[in-house]
Amino acid sequence: MGGRLALVVASQCAALGTQRQINDIDVLAQQLLSELSEHGGWESVTGDGNALLDPTRDQLLTAISAAFDAAAQQNATLLFSFVGHGVYHPQGLAYYLLAKDSPEVPNADGAIDLGYRIKTCLDRRDNYSLDGLIVMVDACASGGAIDRASDEWVAVIPRNAGRLELLTAAADDQPAYDACFTRTALKTLREGDVQGNSVISVDSLRAPIARGCRRVEPGHMSLTMSGAALATRGGDPGLWLVPNAARGDCLKDRPSAGLVDQLTRDLFWTENTWDAVAELVNHKPPRLRVVVGPAGSGKSAIMGLLIRATKHDNEQLIPEKYVSAAVFLDAASSPSSVAEELVAQLSRTLPGFPEAAERVASMLSEEQLRTRGPLERLVMLPFAAVATKHAVHIIVDGLDQPDHGNRDELLSAITAMTTDAAARHLCIIIGVRAGTVAAEDPRLDSAYRVTIELPSVQAVVNATIAVRGGITKEDLAGTRISDAPISGGWLISRLLAEISRLPANWSSADDSVLARAVAQRIDDASAPADDGTPSKTSAASIRRLLAVLLAVGVGPVLPFEVAQTALIRLGGSGISESTLRNLITSLGSLIARTAPKSEEERIGLAHLAFRRPIAGHIAGDLAAAHLAIADSLTSQGSTQMLAYRTKAGARHLALGGRVGDALALTEHLLPDHQRILGPDHPDVLRIRNNIAYWRGETGDLVGALTAFELLLSDCQRILGADHPDTLEARSNIASWRGESGDIPGALTSAEHLLPDQQRILGHDHPDTLRTRSNIAFCRGRSGDTTGAIAAFGELLTDRCRVLGPDHPDTFRTRSNIASWLGISGDFTAALAYFEQLLHDQHRVLGRDHPDTLRIRSNIANCYSRSGNSLRALAAFEQLVTDQQRILGHDHPNTLLTRSSLASLQEQSGTTASTPVAVKQRFADYTRAIGSPTFDTVRIREWIRHLRRGGR
Structure with a gap:
């Protein structure tokens, strides 16, 4: 099922005479189909690999209907391209495609009314639908097709095709001028567009056609709305034609190339942002540079600018091919996955790297292969063996995203790589969110730090006006616009460009604006169309999808096939590939995608800042979503599915409540990891940590404590007493002693652990604060309720300072104070604490x-x-x-x-x-x-x- 089908037609109308014939359109049509087939994977609907040349009216009508039928039955994307003659009748709002035997003055009986024909073909698809539709019309007066589309097609798109791209040779009633549209499009498909995205889409053809055909302006319409949301800017990224041959950056043909397209679309930059880019590019030592900023400040977009070597005011501020490799981290990222991605990119961008990697691999002993980390073994050592005299820049964005163990190992490897004299030309640029553990890690103290601030309300207003159009500052924020920074930053301008209704009085600087914009974006996705037509993306389907993505985490990590199966398991019967893509596209900038409409397609939430407002708005059953994902991960799935099962399958089972199954899966995977990596590898130690934890969750407290004590011994031997993983093992021992009822033992263990955490991790590290919380709890369980309340009070002060008053851990500390006040018998104070906390949680x-x-x-x-x-x-x-x-x-x-x-x-x-x-x-x-x-x-x-x- 699925796929990409194309019907390419070239038609000369005999009634127009030889003087109005278009040169070589049969050759152009065949070349266009060949280019689409060879490089974009499009299959000819005719089955013989040929374009449809000079059909009669009846033959063209039959071919169009058959193309829609074939695409709908296969749940495929359909591309219909026509080059020839067209006539627009403004009185009847009809745009006619002329066949070989059409009259010079056409009517519905002698020509093809394009708008009516496509509407009819879409509207009769009752039980199945297309996976998107692309229409390209190279004919005179083809702007009339857009007029017809806006009247005829909009009503049926939301409940049928869901996503449509229409590109015409002219935006009005102008001539098409000897198939210049098709000639330029074909040239762009072949040679690419150096200013374009990673793929050539209908939207990205507009600029080169406008440059190449100066007498006309191409017309474009993107119908990607489902419900009340505005059309997604740039259209559905899954409706691409061919890869962009002219893109030469490090992410060419890599899955995350589309993510960079998404990050760098419709950017509105202040001079402060470009100053930060210049600072990064122009600064030489040290070799480790860190970009730090709050959520929505534009850190990842800056990384995208560096990768794309984007110009500013026609100035080449960023050197061409400035970045040799880039990876965007997510919750499932590990040193191994990062190393594999960097190797794939450096093997293409850095001359001599593949040969050096082969030499290094042949020289390392079996012991070295097992004990050296993947980044050192696969990246740093081969790089050091490459004879390069120029700086090589690597981007690692989102260091705050991976789990604690993977993040720590990544950071250790990165700092080692950027201080090793043998790799003196290697420079790494890290992106990390401000206020996180990763941002404050002392290993980054020697790095050159570039701080990105949140944009002001004024800047977000200006950006929204520039992108959305048709609105004024007064429409957005009234006459008084603040210069204060706005929480959520550029994320808000992206949402405001899409939502149907702007939030009232949105120009305040707190995070309620982002929450309201997210809520409106979700509601828009399932709202009925203006004419009352129900949206195909129902509210229930939207909630299911968002629950699945909340369970997955941030970043495009979930394989498309797993998402589809999980939605079906949650009750979404009839969720086809096209339906799921309708859902994804309907949510616009809330969703991140990589490699759309390909075997490597993956999805996830676009930003961490969206998690809380989405969770608050949909109130979905995350446990059920975790289980739906876990049960979709079969042992016989695709390579992508199996990789995701290994990384995240046990986590989904555990968070879904089936801790025993999580334990069984992890124990099943452990021998393979031990065999491949060796028993002392950090990944193996991490898996053992999970096994010990889940044993405790199943009720085997003795088994959990025994496993943690054995793990602690090995961590001390392999990693050292001061390693964060060693401290974490000690923390787990203290916690499970408390769970087993040994409160004095738990308290003693935690009190011995705390000074070491403060010395090694710092007083404000989340693990240090968590141990203080455990100590306070144990004091209460020991009967010292007064001491517990006092300790939680001191902890609350520090968590408010470090994390902020609205952080979940801060709320949790306030809840503990209220609980222990109640246990102490002071129910009046406890209720007052709980009720104030409830008020704040309602708000946040x-x-x-x-x-x-x-x-x-x-x-x-x-x-x-x-x-x-x-x-x-x-x-x-x-x-x-x-x-x-x-x-x-x-x-x-x-x-x-x-x-x-x-x-x-x-x-x-x-x-x-x-x-x-x-x-x-x-x-x-x-x-x-x-x-x-x-x-x-x-x-x-x-x-x-x-x-x-x-x-």
């Missing part, structure tokens, strides 16, 4: 966010423990109603609330307590979780207590 996360629901549960429990049964009953009843609506009837939190409500009803005399009723609640909860947890263990003990006659 939304009323339907799972964390907000959790605080409501704590408030209800506080009412219950303080003896206010009536308020507790009312709170629990309302909470369980909302949980069933938002999380589902079988969600663990819903079932726990039902259990608490039933217990309270029994205590108040509303219902009778019976072991049968409690057993049913236990069965429901166990069914939802999928495997025993500490909560099910407590419920099991409660059943035994009731059987003994207890209350």
Whole structure:
């Protein structure tokens, strides 16, 4: 299924006479089809690899209908290209394509009414649809086709094709001038466009055609809206024609090339941004440079500018091919995956590198192959063996994205590579988000640091006007526009260029603007069209897709086929490839994609800043999404699927509640890793850490502690006592001692760990703050509630300073203070804390966010423990109603609330307590979780207590 089908037609109308014949259009049409087929993978609909030449009206009509049928049945993308004669009738808004036997003055019986014909072909697709449609018309007065499209096609696109690109030789009723449109398009497909993106698309053909055919301006229409959203700027990136042969940057033919296209589209830069680019380019030593800035400041886009060597005001500020290799990190990135990608790029961009890599590999001993890190072995050593006298720049963007272990190993390798004298010409530019652990790592202290600030409200207003058009500053922000920096920065201007309705009073500088813009973008994706036609991208489908992407994380990491299967498992029956691409495109700039409409296509959330507002708006069941993804990862899948299963399969199982299955999968994968990498490899140690953790999650506390203690011994031997992974093993031992009930042992372990973390990681490191939280908790569990409250209070001050008042860890600390106040018996203070926290979570996360629901549960429990049964009953009843609506009837939190409500009803005399009723609640909860947890263990003990006659 799927694929790319093309119908290319060349037609000379005999009635126009020989003087109006177009030279060589049969040759042009065949060459166009050959170019599309050879380099873009397009197959001729005719089946013989030939263009359709000089058809009669009936033959052309039959061919168009057959092309739509074939593409729809295969769920394929269809390209229809016509070169010949056309006539526009403005009175009837009809644009006619002339066949060989068409009259000079055409009508519907003697020619093809293009708008009506395409509308009809789209509208009769009831049970299947195209995976996008491209129409190219090289004929006189073809701007009339756009007029017709806006009237005839818009109504049927959202519920059928979903995505359409229309390009015409003229934007109005001007002549086409001897097929100049097709000649220039063919030349561009062959030679590429040095100013274009990584692929040649319909949208990117406009500029070269306008330059090559000076007497006319090509017309373009992109219909990618589903619901109320505006057409995605630049169209659907999956509707590409051929790769851009003229692109010579390091990402040529690499999957992330499309991501850079997305990052650098419609940029609006301030002089401060270009100053930062100049600073990066012109600064020589040291060899490690770091670009730091908050979310939305444009760090990754700057990396894209460096890769593309983009001009500024026609000045070549960035040297051509300035960057030799670039990698954009995500949650699944590891040193091995980064090394493999850099090798693939350097083998093409750096002369002599492939030969050097081969020599190095043959010289290393088996022990060296096993013990040296992948970046040193595969990148740094071969680079040092290359005889280069010029600086070689590598970009590593998003250092804050990978998990702790991978991030630490990457940073160690990068600092080693940029200080090794043998690789003195190697320079690495890192992009990292401000305020993260990675940004403050002391290993970056010697790097040259370029700080990128958030744009002002004024700059975002100007950018939105430039991109969106048709609006004024007053439309956006009224007459008074702030110069203060705006949280979310350039992300907001991208969203405002797409959404149907601009947020009221959006010009404030806080992060509520971004949240409202994200919410509007999601609502637009599933809203009905202006004429009331339902959108094919239903609200339920949009929520499912966003839940899946929230479960995956940031960056285009999820294979397309896995996303499709996961959506079907979540209840999205009938989710075809085209339907999924409709969903993806309908969400516009919220989604990141690599290699669209290819075997390597992957998707993910476009930015970390989108996670919280999306989660608050959709309130999806992330546990169900994790399981849907995990169950889509079969052991017999594609190479991409198997790679993702190895990297993330166990994580999805664990976060979905099936911890036992996560443990089994990880234990199954461990021997292969040990055999390939060796028992002392950091990746193997990391896998053992996960196995130990998941053993504890399954209830095997003794097994978890034993595994962590063995791991600690090996970490100390292999990595050293001060290595972050060694500290993490000690932290896990302290935590699981507490879980097993050994509170004194847990407290002692944590108190011994804290000074070492403060010395090695720093007082403000998240791991250090987390240990302080564990110490405070253990003090409370030891009976020192006053000490616990005081310790949590001191921690709150530091977390507010380091992370900000609205960070999840800050909220969690406030919740702990409220909980221990309640445990101490001060229910008035506890309720006041909880209610203020609830107010703030409403503001930041939304009323339907799972964390907000959790605080409501704590408030209800506080009412219950303080003896206010009536308020507790009312709170629990309302909470369980909302949980069933938002999380589902079988969600663990819903079932726990039902259990608490039933217990309270029994205590108040509303219902009778019976072991049968409690057993049913236990069965429901166990069914939802999928495997025993500490909560099910407590419920099991409660059943035994009731059987003994207890209350």
